[in-house]
Amino acid sequence: EIVLTQSPATLSLSPGERATLSCRASQSVSISLAWYQQKPGQAPRLLIYDASNRATGIPARFSGSGSGTDFTLTISRLEPEDFAVYYCQQRTNWLAFGGGTKVEIK
Amino acid sequence: QVQLQESGPGLVKPSQTLSLTCTVSGGSIGSGGSYWSWIRQQPGKGLEWIGYIHHSGNTYYNASLKSLVTISMDASKNQFSLTLTSVTAADTAVYFCARLYGDCFDFWGQGTLVTVSS
Numbered sequence: 001e002i003v004l005t006q007s008p009a010t011l012s013l014s015p016g017e018r019a020t021l022s023c024r025a026s027q028s029v030s031i032s033l034a035w036y037q038q039k040p041g042q043a044p045r046l047l048i049y050d051a052s053n054r055a056t057g058i059p060a061r062f063s064g065s066g067s068g069t070d071f072t073l074t075i076s077r078l079e080p081e082d083f084a085v086y087y088c089q090q091r092t093n094w095l096a097f098g099g100g101t102k103v104e105i106k
Numbered sequence: 107q108v109q110l111q112e113s114g115p116g117l118v119k120p121s122q123t124l125s126l127t128c129t130v131s132g133g134s135i136g137s138g139g140s141y142w143s144w145i146r147q148q149p150g151k152g153l154e155w156i157g158y159i160h161h162s163g164n165t166y167y168n169a170s171l172k173s174l175v176t177i178s179m180d181a182s183k184n185q186f187s188l189t190l191t192s193v194t195a196a197d198t199a200v201y202f203c204a205r206l207y208g209d210c211f212d213f214w215g216q217g218t219l220v221t222v223s224s
Contacts, residue, residue, distance in 0.1 A: 001169075034210035036153075043202055043214035044153065055212065087153055091209040094169070097153040 002026050004088050004098035012106040019075040021101045023088035028068045032092045035064055035073045038100075039084045047086075048073065078103070108133040110203045110215035118197075118222050124190040128203030128215060135184050136161045141206035142186040144177060146199040147217070154199075158206055159186055193222045 003026040013019055023033065031051040036044035046055040048064035051071060061076040075082055083105050088098040114126035128142070135142055143158035157167035159177045167175050171190070179186040190197060198221050204211040 032209045036211070038153075043204075043217050044211070045214075046210055046212050049208065049210040049212075089153075089210065091206075094166075095155045095158075095206075097155065100152045 002029060002090055002093040002096060004090060004096055006086075006088060006098035006101045008101060009099070010102045010104060012104050013078055014106045015078050015080055017078050019073075019078055019082070019103055021073040021075075021086055021103070023066075023071040023073070023098050025069045025071075025090060027093070029090040029092040031067050032090055033064075033066070033071050034089045035062075036087045036089065037082075037084045038087065044087060075103075108205055108213040110205065110213060112201060112203050112215045112218040114218060114220070116219060116221060118193055118220060119224050120194055120222055121192055124188070124193050124197060124220055124222075126188045126201055126203075126218065126220070128186050128188075130184045130186070130205075133205075134181075135179055135186060136181045139207060141166075142177075142179065143204045143206045143211065144188045145202045145204055145211070146197075147202070148196070148199045156188065156190075156201075195222050198222045 005024045007022045033051045035048040038044040052064045063074045065072050085100045085102045087100050109131045111129045118124045141158040144156040157177050159165045174191050176189040200217040202217045204214040
């Protein structure tokens with residue numbers, strides 16, 4: 001079973017700042033990693049698939065990088081609507097989500 | 107654009123069976139490449155994958171829930187369903203259905219809250 005560990009648990013930033021979120025896998029998942037954004041009361045929304053590909057309609061300020069066991073989601077300049085919880089997910093070995101990172105307004 | 111909608115009882119008694127249905131529109135659940143999935147989120151917690159079903163009928167379940175879960179599909183109605191037996195308060199959650207395409211979930215239902223309580 002592959003475990004995904006996200007850090008930090010909470011990120012306190014101001015609009016306009018850069019956000020860097022980490023997802024670490026307990027063993028290699030190659031590039032089979034996705035990122036989701038979830039706002040309160042809503043379903044998650046796919047942001048990034050295959051580690052670095054933006055899903056349809058996702059703004060260019062969102063970018064993903066990494067391979068193997070270490071992955072990063074970067075939001076270049078936070079917009080007010082970006083404050084949410086972000087999850088990573090792998091499907092290399094069964095399927096699992098990370099515990100999430102909450103990006104909150106500082 | 108694929109759309110998914112969960113339906114089912116919002117309240118289930120402990121030890122009873124939870125049953126939910128997901129209705130898919132804008133695409134056929136019989137199409138190749140898609141796996142039709144259930145995911146849940148306990149209050150204030152993260153996402154937990156429950157399992158998924160392929161149009162071939164093959165199913166895959168989270169090992170921690172495998173003995174309690176059944177996912178089935180009705181292609182004629184373009185629906186798939188979740189059954190979770192012997193529920194406890196720990197099964198109180200928002201249940202989402204979603205399409206797994208490739209290695210990620212690209213379309214999601216809005217989610218439905220199921221509370222386990224007597």
